[in-house]
Amino acid sequence: MIIIKTPEEIERIARAGEIVAQCQSFLFHEVKAGVTTLELDKLTEQCILDLGGVPAFKGYRNYPNSLCASINEEVVHGIPSKRVLKDGDIIGLDIGAIVEGFYGDGAVTVSVGNVPESIQSLIRVTREALQKGLEQAVVGNRLSDISFAIQTHVEKHGYSVVRDFVGHGIGRQLHEEPQVPNYGRPGQGPRLKSGMALAIEPMVNMGGSGVKILQDGWTAVTCDNSLSAHFEHTIVIENSGPPRILTGCA
Numbered sequence: 001m002i003i004i005k006t007p008e009e010i011e012r013i014a015r016a017g018e019i020v021a022q023c024q025s026f027l028f029h030e031v032k033a034g035v036t037t038l039e040l041d042k043l044t045e046q047c048i049l050d051l052g053g054v055p056a057f058k059g060y061r062n063y064p065n066s067l068c069a070s071i072n073e074e075v076v077h078g079i080p081s082k083r084v085l086k087d088g089d090i091i092g093l094d095i096g097a098i099v100e101g102f103y104g105d106g107a108v109t110v111s112v113g114n115v116p117e118s119i120q121s122l123i124r125v126t127r128e129a130l131q132k133g134l135e136q137a138v139v140g141n142r143l144s145d146i147s148f149a150i151q152t153h154v155e156k157h158g159y160s161v162v163r164d165f166v167g168h169g170i171g172r173q174l175h176e177e178p179q180v181p182n183y184g185r186p187g188q189g190p191r192l193k194s195g196m197a198l199a200i201e202p203m204v205n206m207g208g209s210g211v212k213i214l215q216d217g218w219t220a221v222t223c224d225n226s227l228s229a230h231f232e233h234t235i236v237i238e239n240s241g242p243p244r245i246l247t248g249c250a
């Protein structure tokens with residue numbers, strides 16, 4: 001069942017989303033060669049707490065940290081470690097916060113130092129794919145119109161969308177119905193209604209779409225070792241016009 005949120009509930013998700021966005025912009029300045037992902041995790045956790053939120057990922061299904069830090073061929077759910085970032089890496093920063101029992105969830109992929117234009121293009125196309133999806137997140141459309149728009153944009157640029165992980169409804173739970181795939185035929189699935197809160201999160205690989213989970217039980221990597229990028233916004237469908245983005249600006 002897809003839960004329609006009340007205005008009061010949406011404001012709580014918005015406050016959680018605002019914390020996610022602020023932590024992302026703070027982290028953005030801390031990402032540089034020489035920093036470990038565990039250091040970034042500590043900063044994230046402190047930032048969430050300082051802003052009055054609760055880290056959403058820590059303890060979720062026994063996930064050990066507040067940040068998911070996914071480097072290069074890591075797709076999502078990279079566990080922070082003593083691994084040191086180096087010039088030319090790309091890193092996905094996925095953050096979740098809880099405010100008064102409601103979740104906000106967002107991710108960005110950023111460059112570490114100098115990254116070749118061909119790799120920056122992967123990041124740009126993934127960000128654009130999220131935008132294309134958001135444009136379809138309007139009342140009257142069906143859920144898979146979002147999916148189709150994302151897949152179309154990604155494949156137009158010769159990249160592939162990950163199928164093993166999907167976006168999701170969000171609210172009192174981090175993962176609620178419906179699942180929001182980043183691929184599919186248009187015109188399928190439930191009609192979008194005002195008050196639906198969704199986390200839309202394309203994961204895009206430079207090579208094939210296949211992914212596997214490492215021995216740590218969390219880190220998803222591309223099967224062919226190609227690079228991968230990830231962007232995510234928590235949004236709410238509005239009565240008219242584009243969705244309200246709750247995890248920062250588009």
Ligand code: MF3
Pocket residue numbers: 056057058060061063068077094096105106107199201232
């Ligand atoms: N944005 C990811 C998701 O929605 C983050 C989850 S990390 C976890 O699935 F540790 F909480 F699982």
Ligand code: CO
Pocket residue numbers: 105167168199201232
């Ligand atoms: Co998510």
